Amino acid sequence: MTVSLSGVHVLAEDLDAALAFYRDTLGLTVRNQVAQGGFRWITLVTDSQPEIAIVLSQPHAGRSKEDGDALAALLAKGELQMLQLRSDDLDATFDKIAAAPGAEVLQEPVSQPWGARDIAVRDPAGNLVRIEQG
Template sequence: MTVSISTVHVLVDDPDAAVSFYRDTLGLTVQNEVAREGFRWIVLSTPNQPEIQIVLSQPQAGRSKEDGETIAALLAKGELGGINFSTEDLDATFEKAAAAPGVEVLQEPVSQPWGVRDAALRDPAGNTVRIQQA
């Protein structure tokens, strides 16, 4: 039996800002976009791994009002999970990402004691994004 990653969900409060960051800044490709009941979700993938989908969706989409508000509050505090990327040029990718609107730098590029060189920031929604040198 073989198991593979197919989809990763990332919650965002502003789909347009999220698409701008993930598509225009990090270079992901929009595969699909769906609007339903006043909410949107956007499916993206990386050029090197098109089979792995990253789905951007809003906290209130498909949830009760109460659950959506709770999740939105956690998102605003930066308390939800993050996403990790790998790049061939960490310095150039970090510089571009750090300059994007709404991004907060958490850690500039540094060599970690466990052998990886990486950086960390928050996307415009507050999600932690780690980028490591490939």
């Protein structure tokens, strides 16, 4: 039996701002966009790992109002789980993110004590994104 990662969900109130960050700034490719029940979600992939998707969706999509409100509150506080990515050129990636509208730099490129060289940013929705040199 083999189990592998197929996707990661990232919440965003403003899907257009999130799409601009992940597609235009980070270079991911849109696989599909689906609208249903007044909400939509966007699936993005990378050229190097097209089998692993990042799915952008809204906190209230497919949830009760109470659960959506709770997730939206956590998202607004920046308290949801972080997304970890890898870049083959961390400095160039950092420069693009630093110039991107809506992104917040939390940590410039630095070598960490555990061996990784990485950056930390918040995407336009407030999600913590760490990117390491790969």
